[in-house]
Amino acid sequence: MRSLIVLGLVGFAAQLVDGSLGMAYGVTSTTLLLAAGTNAAAASATVHLAEIGTTLASGISHWRFGNIDWKVVGRIAVPGAIGAFAGATFLSSLSTEVAAPIMSIILLTLGVYILVRFTAYGLPRHNLGKPLRSRFLAPLGLFAGFVDATGGGGWGPIGTPAILASGRLAPRKVIGSIDASESLIALAASAGFLVGLGSENIDFAWVGVLLLGGVIAAPIAAWLVRHIPPRILGSAVGGLIILTNIRTLLRSDWIGAPGDVQATVYIAIALVWAAAIAYSVREYRRNKEHESVEAVEAVETELRRPRAEEEPTPA
Template identity: 80%
Template sequence: MRTLVLLGLVGFAAQLVDGSLGMAYGVTSTTLLLTIGTNAAATSATVHLAEIGTTLASGVAHWRFDNIDWKVVTRIGIPGAIGAFAGATFLSNLSTDSAAPVMSLILLTLGVYILVRFTTSGLPRDRMGKPLRKRFLAPLGLLAGFVDATGGGGWGPVGTPAILASGRLAPRKVIGSIDASEFLVAIAASAGFIVGIGSENIDFTWVGVLLIGGMIAAPIAAWLVRHIPPRILGSSVGGVIILTNARTLLRSDWVDAPGGVRAFAYTAIAIIWAAAFAYSLREYRRDQAAESAMAAENAEPAVSPARH
């Protein structure tokens, strides 16, 4: 019973983070299930089956809050589903340990870019509104879907920073579109795992508990992303990307950093992230105050000379 309660809380927390930052449901849930002792394929299958429900609930919630660009959903979601099915069916037994550091290095670079760009200058506006083309979204979807199926998570960490870095879509639209398109990825990956390993190694009670926790959190997360300012949201996403991928790199065979070095690095990243968040919040408030003052000045009626 204690395990089920813990799983429900993890499902809630994972979806709250995923729905508001566009990533981390699979990573968080997969980490816990692997810690309990589930094998990799069954873990990924369990998480993706739960994600069918959580991503559907999240997509509906984001749609109601107008956080979705449906063109992006179809252009990235369909290739993502193809990549996820291929990864789950044919490559679920292939170790991705050797590829993880390379992917983490790329994502870490994107995370630094996003954190610096949003913290120092807010939402990129020079390309805002320009279309995201299929030749960019289709390969991105294939890669993200493949990584998601073989690694137990990765749709958000791969897709969200790449689209954010393009500067062509508002952060809330990026997150809502990634969450909605993940429904297609979850269905395809689940089908692939059932074809590849069957259902005997999947604990459907765990699937249900993760699902319930995630569905409760989905509308809350969609409301949060609707009301969090883009500048602050961008800084938050950048910090999550940097921290999670720095952890992967430091623990990889490339670096294999001692525990003390890892602790120091995590602390330094957390301090820099907190400072960036505080700066973004301060600058946002300053911009809001300036805009309010300008609006009040423009709205003030011209004073005509008094007549006697």
């Protein structure tokens, strides 16, 4: 019973992050399932089955808040579903001994990317309003869908930063569109796992609890996306993913690191993680202060303009 409650909280927290950041539900949930000793393919299958419902709830919530660009959804979702089905069948064919470390490496790579991307650069906003073309979105969707299924997550960590980096879509629209399209990716990946694994290797009680937690969090996250600083959240989530997957790799048969080495690595990662969060907080506050100063200057300029126009012209 306790494990189910913990899973429900994991689903809630993961969807809260995913719905407000546009990533990390699958990566966070799969990471924790792997840490609990779940089979790699079964962990990814469990998460993707839950995501069918959570992403649908999240998509509806984002639609109600006007956070979706349906043209982007249409161009990225179908290639993403094809990639997800292929990735699920590929992962199902691997042995547990091979699959678990491979998945941890994928998740670790995504965690490093999330941490560096959001800590160092924040959210780009240039090129807003320019169209996103199919020749960019289709390959992106295919690749992100494949990694999502094989890594237990990756649709958001790959798709969201890639579209944000283009600077052509407002951040809340990027997050809402990625979340809305993920329902099709989760459905395709789940179909691939059911074909490759069958249903006997999946704990549907875990699926249900993860789903329940995610559905409760979805509308809250869609509202919070306008208020939570994504830069800080990205740094926090990236560090968590790195720390958890380093733990899995160090304890795997591939490495088998002794306890003192593991402790040293954990301390080093924790220090880097804390520094990254502190830096993100500082940069966020500095940017807010800069924006406030610019806003005040703009108001003062606007207030001075009528007075200048009323002054008599010198003779």
